[in-house]
Amino acid sequence: MFLHIDQINKEYTNNKVINIVLDNVSASVDEGEFISILGPSGCGKSTLLSMVAGLVKPSSGTILLDGVPITKPGKDRGMVFQQAALFPWLNVEENVIFPYKKEMKKAEAVEKARHYLQMVQLSNYGKHYPHELSGGMQQRVAIARAFAMDPKVLLMDEPFGALDEQTRTRMHGELERIWLDTKKTVLFVTHSISESIKLSERIIVMGTRPGRIIADIPVDLPRPRRFDVPETIELEKRINQLLKEEIDKVVKEELSYAENR
Numbered sequence: 001m002f003l004h005i006d007q008i009n010k011e012y013t014n015n016k017v018i019n020i021v022l023d024n025v026s027a028s029v030d031e032g033e034f035i036s037i038l039g040p041s042g043c044g045k046s047t048l049l050s051m052v053a054g055l056v057k058p059s060s061g062t063i064l065l066d067g068v069p070i071t072k073p074g075k076d077r078g079m080v081f082q083q084a085a086l087f088p089w090l091n092v093e094e095n096v097i098f099p100y101k102k103e104m105k106k107a108e109a110v111e112k113a114r115h116y117l118q119m120v121q122l123s124n125y126g127k128h129y130p131h132e133l134s135g136g137m138q139q140r141v142a143i144a145r146a147f148a149m150d151p152k153v154l155l156m157d158e159p160f161g162a163l164d165e166q167t168r169t170r171m172h173g174e175l176e177r178i179w180l181d182t183k184k185t186v187l188f189v190t191h192s193i194s195e196s197i198k199l200s201e202r203i204i205v206m207g208t209r210p211g212r213i214i215a216d217i218p219v220d221l222p223r224p225r226r227f228d229v230p231e232t233i234e235l236e237k238r239i240n241q242l243l244k245e246e247i248d249k250v251v252k253e254e255l256s257y258a259e260n261r
């Protein structure tokens with residue numbers, strides 16, 4: 001198994017109160033899979049992704065990438081966040097080159113950056129600075145940078161969450177095309193059912209309090225995904241129902257907590 005998440009538990013203690021964030025989470029990912037992690041706010045999606053990134057340590061359990069335990073961040077994992085996190089003092093090309101510039105000659109590094117900028121259709125913007133780009137363009141630079149690092153796994157934490165609807169839809173098309181071209185392994189955190197159906201091969205649905213996996217659903221639908229066919233409508237309904245049960249549970253808990261105060 002390429003990426004193996006094995007019996008992960010995570011708890012935080014605040015004012016002597018233990019908050020179980022992840023409870024016995026296990027999942028296996030094959031090389032080249034595009035997997036979405038979907039779940040209600042606070043269910044631990046980002047925590048799980050940060051663990052794969054090596055930024056957060058589990059309380060117990062292990063994560064193996066290609067058989068090697070993850071204990072810290074590494075270049076074999078690229079991360080894309082909701083905000084593009086570009087260096088404002090570097091131009092687009094320099095931003096893409098930054099993570100790998102010490103590993104190769106300048107001309108080679110530039111050529112590589114140009115290849116990935118072309119992939120996200122920003123060939124003409126290499127010399128521009130981040131503030132000269134729209135939010136969607138900045139996010140495309142972040143995606144080009146992550147792909148240019150050639151990581152084993154790409155970790156994306158709501159990468160399109162801050163974009164407007166139209167830009168987001170365009171980005172879905174671009175990411176799908178890039179993924180089909182590269183077949184990079186992707187873990188993609190999202191709140192959006194339609195986004196997860198549009199992009200993934202598999203959807204891991206998480207429940208909350210404590211955070212855990214409640215369903216692992218293969219998406220066996222032809223690409224590009226259509227949302228007006230019965231199979232997709234059925235899948236959307238199924239996931240919606242799963243999430244609704246979790247959100248209803250939280251609302252109930254909150255109400256009873258408020259009543260008993």
Ligand SMILES: Nc1ncnc2c1ncn2[C@@H]1O[C@H](COP(=O)(O)OP(=O)(O)OP(=O)(O)O)[C@@H](O)[C@H]1O
Pocket residue numbers: 012019021039040041042043044045046047048191
């Ligand atoms: N450093 C921390 N210290 C204490 N609690 C934390 C810490 N980081 C996360 N948590 C708690 O872990 C839980 C899960 O947070 P996380 O950000 O992983 O959820 P999420 O599913 O990504 O949420 P959202 O969809 O709203 O971004 C929350 O209850 C949060 O308060």
